[in-house]
Amino acid sequence: MTDAIPAATVVLLRDRPGGAPPETLMLRKNAGQAFGGMWVFPGGKVEAADVEAAGPGADEQGVARQAAVREAAEETGVVLPPDALVPFSHWIPPESTPKRFSTWFFVAALPAGAADVVVDGGEIGDHVWTDAAGALFRHAEGAIELVPPTWVTLQAVATWPSAAAALDIATTSPLSYFATKVVDLDGGIGILWAGDAGYDTADPLVAGARHRLHMPESGWRYERS
Secondary structure, eight states, X not given: OOOOEEEEEEEEEEOOGXXXXXXXXXXXXXXXXXXXXXXXOSEEEOOHHHHHHHOTTOOHHHHHHHHHHHHHHHHHOXXXXXXXXXXXXXXXXXXXXXXXXXXXXXEEEOOTTOOOXXXXXXXXXXXXXXXXXXXXXXXXXXXXOOOHHHHHHHHHHTTOSSHHHHHHHHHHSOOEEEEOEEEEETTEEEEEOTTSTTTTTTOTTSOSOOEEEEOOTTOOEEEEO
């Protein structure tokens, strides 16, 4: 088992006219980086400067908040006040993963008057503002690559009617924790999380509640009951 590296991600939202669901900012990682070629939200690993910025006695989430602010500024040029970020979920991959990140996901609205997004051109090769449904459709068509935390988060984003509503939902909802177990499912790869009847034994055939991601080549499907 490798120790998980503390990290943070920002799901940055902006409203669209006419009451359409909000758009979220997604970045394409360049080859040679962690998750190279994938489309992700702004974010990265915690650095020493984030610990210092969080101040003495800050917990892991507080340090991650500072990392999220710094990474957003470095990768996109968007400056976010730390208190504008609302914690939404926490993700950790299987123990067998060679490089593991313990990642806090935060939700934030694009500040009024924010400058245009400018990617760094180093780690980040491209960016796009997209509605979540569009991103999920492009993934299903094989046009873009997503990692499971991004894909599952987009499922939630697709249900939010506005950036303000998203912040309200994230503020009032319990934080979701996703400690991943990979299993054979539907003749392919699947993922189980706490709350699934088969989670403790890593047996997807156990009858009962479901909290899992089906990942067959025909298309991914999130199941929670």
